[in-house]
Amino acid sequence: MDRLxxxxxxxxxxxxxxxxxxxxxxVASIFGGQTALLSRIIYGIVGLAGLYSISLLVREREQV
Structure with missing residues (x-):
């Protein structure tokens, strides 16, 4: 999940x-403009990935 x-x-x-x-x-040029449904979905997924990535800042790093 972290890699994705x-x-x-x-x-x-x-x-x-x-x-x-x-x-x-x-993104808009590939998926039909900024207001196109598919573009908005992509923007939303990228935004959710950004929110999820906040956890990478506060998570304990594994000792190897």
């Missing part, structure tokens, strides 16, 4: 980087 959340966070970060530097929203 990290992958989704990377996708979100890359998308925000594209928006910030080039004004290009990759």
């Amino acid at each position: 959340a990290l992958i989704l966070m990377i996708v979100g970060a890359l998308n925000w980087g594209l928006i910030g530097f080039f004004g290009f929203d990759l």
Whole structure:
């Protein structure tokens, strides 16, 4: 689950980087615009991954 959340966070970060530097929203262009249902689902999933990833900050690291 941690790895999936990290992958989704990377996708979100890359998308925000594209928006910030080039004004290009990759998710919206692939899935039919920012208000399209599928785009909103993707944005929501990435947001949930971000919320889940907060737990990575406070979780005890395993000793190997």
